[in-house]
Amino acid sequence: MGTSDAYITGVGQSEIGLKLTRPPLLLTVDAVREALNEAGLTIGQIDGVSTYPGRVGTYLGFSPVGADELIDALGIRATWYAGGGEISSQLGAVVAAAMAVRTGLARHVICFRTVYEAAALARPNEYPAQRRETVDGYSQWLAPFNATSAANWTAQYAMRHVKRYGLTREQLAQIALTDRANAVLNPRALVRKPLTMDEYMSARMISTPLCLYDCDRYTDASTVLIVSAGDAVNEVSCTPIRIAAMAGTVERHSWDQAQWMACYPTGVDLWKRTDYKPKDVDTAQLYDGFSFQALAWLEGLGFCEVGEGGRFIEGGQRIALHGELPLNTFGGQIGAGRLHGFGFAHEAVVQLRGNGGARQIPGDPRVAVCASGGGPLATALLLARD
Numbered sequence: 001m002g003t004s005d006a007y008i009t010g011v012g013q014s015e016i017g018l019k020l021t022r023p024p025l026l027l028t029v030d031a032v033r034e035a036l037n038e039a040g041l042t043i044g045q046i047d048g049v050s051t052y053p054g055r056v057g058t059y060l061g062f063s064p065v066g067a068d069e070l071i072d073a074l075g076i077r078a079t080w081y082a083g084g085g086e087i088s089s090q091l092g093a094v095v096a097a098a099m100a101v102r103t104g105l106a107r108h109v110i111c112f113r114t115v116y117e118a119a120a121l122a123r124p125n126e127y128p129a130q131r132r133e134t135v136d137g138y139s140q141w142l143a144p145f146n147a148t149s150a151a152n153w154t155a156q157y158a159m160r161h162v163k164r165y166g167l168t169r170e171q172l173a174q175i176a177l178t179d180r181a182n183a184v185l186n187p188r189a190l191v192r193k194p195l196t197m198d199e200y201m202s203a204r205m206i207s208t209p210l211c212l213y214d215c216d217r218y219t220d221a222s223t224v225l226i227v228s229a230g231d232a233v234n235e236v237s238c239t240p241i242r243i244a245a246m247a248g249t250v251e252r253h254s255w256d257q258a259q260w261m262a263c264y265p266t267g268v269d270l271w272k273r274t275d276y277k278p279k280d281v282d283t284a285q286l287y288d289g290f291s292f293q294a295l296a297w298l299e300g301l302g303f304c305e306v307g308e309g310g311r312f313i314e315g316g317q318r319i320a321l322h323g324e325l326p327l328n329t330f331g332g333q334i335g336a337g338r339l340h341g342f343g344f345a346h347e348a349v350v351q352l353r354g355n356g357g358a359r360q361i362p363g364d365p366r367v368a369v370c371a372s373g374g375g376p377l378a379t380a381l382l383l384a385r386d
Contacts, residue, residue, distance in 0.1 A: 006098035007233050007240035008383065009108070010039030010226040011349045016188050016337050019122040020220040024064040025073060028114045031224040032074065039226055040237030041108060046076050048106030050097040050227075052113055052341070053085030058130040061120025065222075070112065080105040088248025088262075089287075089373030090341025091381055094225060095246045101229035108232060111225045113342035117218040138254065151215055151290060153255035153375055155207035158292040161310065162209055167295075169209055171310035173200045175291035175327075176213045176334050178319050183331025185321075185359035190219055190337035214291040219337030223346050241349050244367075245274035245382040255375040262378035263293070263371065267300035270369075270380045278302045281382075282365035283351050284325055285344035288332040293374040298327075301369060301380065326351075326361045341372030345381060352385045 012034030014027040022030075036043065055066030067083035070076070080100045087096065090113055097109035120127035135143045142148055161167040176195055183189035195213060203212040233240040247270040249262040271277065278301060286297040295309040303325060304312035313319050319327035330336050330347040339346075348368035350356050371380040 004102055005230040006101050006243045007228050007230065008225050008243065008345070008349050009228045009233065009236045009238055009240050010035035010037075010041060010224070011346050012036070012038065012224040013188060013346060014222040016190055016219055016221040016339070018118040018190070018218070018220065020119050024114050024116040024220070024222070025069060027220065027222040028065050028070060028112055028224070029073065031112065031222040032070070032110060035110070035224040035226050038238050041226065041235065043074050043076060045235060046108050046110055047079045048097060048100055048109030049076060049078055049081040050093045050100070050109055050111045051083040052087065052090045052093040054083030060127045061117040061129075062115065064116045064127070065114045070110070080109070088250050089377040089379040091345060091370070091372040091379040092248055094227060094345060094381060095248060095379060097227040098243050098246060101227055101232070104229075107229045109227045111227055112222060113340050114222040115338060115340050116220050117338070119220045121218065141256070149207070150255070150374070151207045151210055154290040154292055155210050156256065157261055157296065158209050161292070161307065165307035165310065167209075167310040169201065170197070171314050172209065172214065172291055172295065173197060174313040174316040174319065175288060175294050176200060178316055179288065179328050179332035179335040182321060182329050182359055183335025185357070186330045186336055189331040189335055190217055191331070191335050210290055210292065213334070216289050216333035216338040219339065221337060221339055223339050223342035225342065225345055225349070239353050239385065241352050242384045242386055243381055244276060244384040245270050246380070247273060248379040251376055253376055258376050261293075261296050261300070261374060262376050263297045263300035263373070264306070266378040266380050267297070267302055270382060271302065274382055276367060276382060276384070280367050281325065281369050282363070283329060283348065283361055283368045284327050285348045285368065285370040286328065287341060287344060287372045287374060288328060288334055289338070289374055291334065294328065294332070297371050301371070321359060322362060329356060329359050329361060344370040344372060345383075348383050352383060
């Protein structure tokens with residue numbers, strides 16, 4: 001083990017559900033407990049915490065738990081911790097933790113993302129959404145046009161692929177169909193029912209070309225990854241997974257002004273920081289808040305040429321569980337629920353350790369890529385089992 005490397009050791013996940021009554025802090029503690037047990041670590045060995053985007057007081061459903069609350073709840077003596085939204089998307093919190101352990105600021109860092117959006121919508125008195133009389137900031141360019149959903153923003157990029165490159169709805173459907181097929185095999189997935197092409201094609205449109213089944217689902221859950229220093233992995237009992245490369249991009253914080261989604265330059269940068277190549281990757285766990293985002297990541301990471309994403313996934317065989325590039329094997333956010341980025345890294349580790357159960361990809365997977373973010377924000381991690 002390289003002493004300057006960073007590894008993902010323990011991984012954990014709470015119950016995943018809709019309108020849960022278990023408080024979000026306790027869901028986070030559940031996920032932490034599972035991650036510690038898998039790693040063979042105690043809470044006394046944890047000296048760092050990293051989260052995205054920190055506690056958001058104006059919308060607690062989106063992010064109800066901050067790093068400081070978890071530190072207090074578990075009695076962690078933190079030598080380093082961070083939580084904030086001004087980073088290169090959700091998995092940027094893992095990048096920050098990796099940098100902390102590589103520079104000696106911490107040895108074992110709990111990284112977590114907790115969402116409570118379904119419960120918050122069901123109990124608005126407990127989790128009130130922000131009420132505003134005026135719009136400013138980014139919202140001044142969106143709210144007057146009723147374009148308040150990221151579905152509207154992502155659809156602009158998807159329509160360019162329709163008009164310029166010939167992307168069809170039948171091709172795009174393969175992301176959702178693959179997600180749902182894999183979710184059937186995941187006992188924690190929110191949706192355990194396969195999706196047919198007929199169901200997809202007849203679903204109501206949300207923002208052309210995206211239909212209902214192109215969108216992820218609000219979820220209540222917490223996901224935890226423990227990032228450990230290279231000289232601390234002798235303390236864990238699980239198989240450490242090395243963070244072989246990291247990349248992130250923020251062009252500008254505007255969905256409608258950037259020419260290309262941030263996954264494209266991020267993908268290029270990732271391969272500059274490793275000797276691995278796209279052909280070495282055994283599985284891809286790619287952000288799919290909306291199905292087109294996963295397609296764009298396939299292009300951005302170089303698995304196919306720009307504009308060829310639709311033809312690359314056509315028919316679904318290539319990205320199926322037993323295909324040449326198994327995609328989102330846990331069901332993605334469309335099938336497993338909106339874990340908001342962290343679920344992709346969690347699943348990459350599960351697959352590289354051979355712990356996928358019924359959804360385990362065949363062979364001996366050793367390299368995985370996982371990614372979070374859509375639009376102007378993007379983060380990619382390349383993970384390897386040495």
